Amino acid sequence: MRISPKITQALAVLLLGSATFFTVMVLVFVIVFVLGKGLPGVTWEFLSTNPRDMGRAGGILPTLVGTILLPLLAIAIALPLGVGTSVYLTEYTRETRMTRALRFGTDCLAGIPSIIFGLFGFIFFVVGLNMGWCLLSGGLTLAIMILPTIIRTSEEAIRAVPNSWREVSFSLGATRWETVLKVVLPNALPGIVTGVMLGIGRSIGETAAVIFTAGSALRMPISAFDSVRTMSVHFYILAREGISTEKAYATAAVLIISVLMVNLIAYGMMHRFIARRAR
Amino acid sequence: MSADPVISVRNLDLFYGEFQALKQVPMDVKDRHITALIGPSGCGKSTLLRTLNRMNDLIPSVRVSGTILLEGKDIYLPDTDVCLLRKRVGMVFQRPNPFPLSIYDNVAFGLRVAGMRDRSRIAEVVQRSLTSAALWDALKDKLHHSAVELPLDQQQRLCVARLLAVEPEVILMDEPCSALDPIATSRIEELMLDLKAKYTIVIVTHNMQQAARISDYSGYMLLGEMIEFGKTSGLFISPKDKRTQDYVSGRYG
Numbered sequence: 001m002r003i004s005p006k007i008t009q010a011l012a013v014l015l016l017g018s019a020t021f022f023t024v025m026v027l028v029f030v031i032v033f034v035l036g037k038g039l040p041g042v043t044w045e046f047l048s049t050n051p052r053d054m055g056r057a058g059g060i061l062p063t064l065v066g067t068i069l070l071p072l073l074a075i076a077i078a079l080p081l082g083v084g085t086s087v088y089l090t091e092y093t094r095e096t097r098m099t100r101a102l103r104f105g106t107d108c109l110a111g112i113p114s115i116i117f118g119l120f121g122f123i124f125f126v127v128g129l130n131m132g133w134c135l136l137s138g139g140l141t142l143a144i145m146i147l148p149t150i151i152r153t154s155e156e157a158i159r160a161v162p163n164s165w166r167e168v169s170f171s172l173g174a175t176r177w178e179t180v181l182k183v184v185l186p187n188a189l190p191g192i193v194t195g196v197m198l199g200i201g202r203s204i205g206e207t208a209a210v211i212f213t214a215g216s217a218l219r220m221p222i223s224a225f226d227s228v229r230t231m232s233v234h235f236y237i238l239a240r241e242g243i244s245t246e247k248a249y250a251t252a253a254v255l256i257i258s259v260l261m262v263n264l265i266a267y268g269m270m271h272r273f274i275a276r277r278a279r
Numbered sequence: 280m281s282a283d284p285v286i287s288v289r290n291l292d293l294f295y296g297e298f299q300a301l302k303q304v305p306m307d308v309k310d311r312h313i314t315a316l317i318g319p320s321g322c323g324k325s326t327l328l329r330t331l332n333r334m335n336d337l338i339p340s341v342r343v344s345g346t347i348l349l350e351g352k353d354i355y356l357p358d359t360d361v362c363l364l365r366k367r368v369g370m371v372f373q374r375p376n377p378f379p380l381s382i383y384d385n386v387a388f389g390l391r392v393a394g395m396r397d398r399s400r401i402a403e404v405v406q407r408s409l410t411s412a413a414l415w416d417a418l419k420d421k422l423h424h425s426a427v428e429l430p431l432d433q434q435q436r437l438c439v440a441r442l443l444a445v446e447p448e449v450i451l452m453d454e455p456c457s458a459l460d461p462i463a464t465s466r467i468e469e470l471m472l473d474l475k476a477k478y479t480i481v482i483v484t485h486n487m488q489q490a491a492r493i494s495d496y497s498g499y500m501l502l503g504e505m506i507e508f509g510k511t512s513g514l515f516i517s518p519k520d521k522r523t524q525d526y527v528s529g530r531y532g
Binding site for chain 1: 332334337339362363365366369370372374376378379388389391392393438441442445
């Protein structure tokens with residue numbers, strides 16, 4: 001027996017609608033819950049002073065600095081490498097078994113759990129190269145971790161640039177490199193920025209790989225060879241070792257707000273860029 | 280200029296992998312004349328056009344043999360500067376394809392790629408190119424508007440202006456009117472007749488009336504061969520080959 005189309009239609013609307021509603025509610029609940037518990041503890045003093053007594057008292061200034069520096073360092077390393085790789089794969093090579101193998105490799109890398117990268121970073125950078133737990137070890141490890149994301153998003157963005165624009169550029173006497181610089185990359189930029197934002201988001205939230213490679217020192221980092229603690233790690237340690245639930249929530253609140261701000265700034269930048277080019 | 284052809288094609292074979300797209304093609308392109316290539320779809324006319332500025336190099340598995348002389352020099356010699364060749368032999372494509380930049384930046388693109396930094400020189404060339412493409416009066420007050428919002432025929436003329444800015448000697452046009460309506464088409468045709476005074480033009484067209492209206496020389500191609508090539512008046516009024524006659528009289532294609 002067939003159910004009447006009217007009923008299936010109504011059912012579909014109901015099911016899909018409630019799925020959406022449920023998703024949004026979970027998201028809102030998590031954010032409201034963390035902010036509700038954490039925001040009362042977020043004061044100017046909390047943001048601008050050093051922690052005291054293992055974080056039981058005082059603020060989170062060094063971890064704030066660490067959370068800014070570590071992802072920036074990771075992006076600074078991964079962006080040129082990743083965009084370079086994707087330009088090479090899309091513009092300079094033809095589709096061969098080799099490029100397909102490379103692409104498969106990057107896809108596999110993207111799926112590896114972060115703690116494996118942490119372990120690799122620990123063995124290779126921290127111990128092997130004797131760099132110790134430091135900003136640089138952590139930055140390099142995070143860079144390796146986010147490289148696949150940056151390569152794949154840049155590659156998609158570059159592929160989306162219409163071929164006819166490349167043809168025009170060549171037909172006007174531009175070399176491949178000039179075409180990449182003046183036609184391909186500017187038009188792929190919004191997509192590349194998306195990849196960068198995903199990378200920054202992943203780096204900010206990363207905990208396992210960071211503990212293994214950047215350590216968890218609570219001092220203010222002075223050089224690239226100092227150990228740093230990020231907010232995620234700080235939050236993890238505060239909660240895990242039962243040091244201070246209140247400070248842990250306050251840290252989590254700052255973390256959530258930072259990620260939201262990064263995304264807002266990125267969207268703003270992207271829209272301004274697109275508007276300027278399309279005007 | 281002399282009566283020698285600017286471009287002289289002899290015994291041109293072109294393969295896409297195993298498929299032979301051009302067979303022993305000859306062609307002479309005369310300076311400051313319009314040469315039209317006609318023939319049914321897939322006959323190799325666009326392929327022939329794209330050998331003249333080596334745009335076929337961009338497609339993997341293309342092999343070319345034979346000679347193409349541009350002012351007496353073979354452009355398929357290994358020491359050819361392909362970028363310079365493409366500046367000398369420019370191209371207008373089937374679909375108008377302006378960059379998503381302003382009108383001004385579109386026209387200035389080739390100059391900037393060539394390394395020109397002098398703003399007043401660039402402005403001068405932009406104005407001259409737009410004037411030559413019969414766009415200056417219409418667009419001079421909105422040079423910084425987006426090019427992609429222009430009507431299609433202005434977009435196509437903008438593409439011509441962008442090309443003129445790099446001062447080509449030969450202009451290749453690959454069915455430049457196929458995306459345009461009849462009025463826009465007639466505007467592009469007028470533009471081509473204007474440009475003939477200074478440039479050599481080779482056009483590929485599906486439209487036999489267009490070839491008859493604007494070209495001085497025509498070539499009819501079929502299955503990769505140049506069936507007949509000569510003065511347009513001769514080719515259309517008294518074709519020597521039966522196949523050409525069938526095509527121009529509309530019995531085939």
